[in-house]
Structures are given as C-alpha cells and as structure tokens.
Amino acid sequence: MPDPSPDPSDPPCRPGCGACCIAPSIATPMPGMPRGKPAGVRCLHLDEALGCRLFGRPERPSFCAGLRPSREMCGEDRGHAIAWLGRLERLTAPRRRDEGS
Numbered sequence: 001m002p003d004p005s006p007d008p009s010d011p012p013c014r015p016g017c018g019a020c021c022i023a024p025s026i027a028t029p030m031p032g033m034p035r036g037k038p039a040g041v042r043c044l045h046l047d048e049a050l051g052c053r054l055f056g057r058p059e060r061p062s063f064c065a066g067l068r069p070s071r072e073m074c075g076e077d078r079g080h081a082i083a084w085l086g087r088l089e090r091l092t093a094p095r096r097r098d099e100g101s
Contacts, residue, residue, distance in 0.1 A: 012069060013069050017074075021043040022040065023082050032044045
C-alpha cells in the first residue's frame with residue numbers, strides 16, 4: 001500500500017530533530033536491530049545530524065515510512081515532538097498481564 005499523501009499544510013521534517021527515531025518503539029526488524037527498537041531508545045540508524053541513514057532504502061521499516069510530520073505531532077520544537085510521540089507510545093502500548101484489567 002502506498003504511503004498516504006502528505007497534507008500540504010503539514011510541516012516538512014524538522015532538521016536536527018530525530019524525535020520519530022527516538023520516542024516510538026519499532027516492532028519490525030531492521031539492519032543491526034533484529035528485534036526492532038524499544039521506545040525511548042535512539043535508533044542505530046540515526047546519524048550525527050539526526051537524519052535517518054535508512055531513508056529511501058528498502059530496509060527502512062514500513063512504520064518509519066508511514067510516520068509523517070504533522071503540526072499536531074511536531075509542534076513548535078523537538079521537545080514537543082518527543083513528548084507527543086512518547087504519550088502516543090504509552091497510550092497504544094499493549095497492557096502487560098501483571099497490570100491487571
């Protein structure tokens with residue numbers, strides 16, 4: 001399935017941010033990370049300028065390709081993006097059995 005068309009009112013990816021490569025978990029394997037990536041852990045493929053080394057390559061997880069910058073997610077700064085993605089991660093994480101119902 002092709003990636004959805006970006007909303008023209010949404011911002012481009014913020015240079016020097018990398019929030020989407022740190023805050024969310026990635027459940028699919030990728031080079032060097034065969035079990036994916038836990039939430040809050042910097043992706044192995046995030047370069048020094050906080051850009052993705054897998055961008056545009058077939059090894060890039062579909063989760064990453066589908067995550068598009070938006071005003072809601074990115075906000076005014078990197079801190080907002082990290083907090084927003086972290087909250088989304090917590091809200092969508094499966095409950096553990098020992099957490100009760």
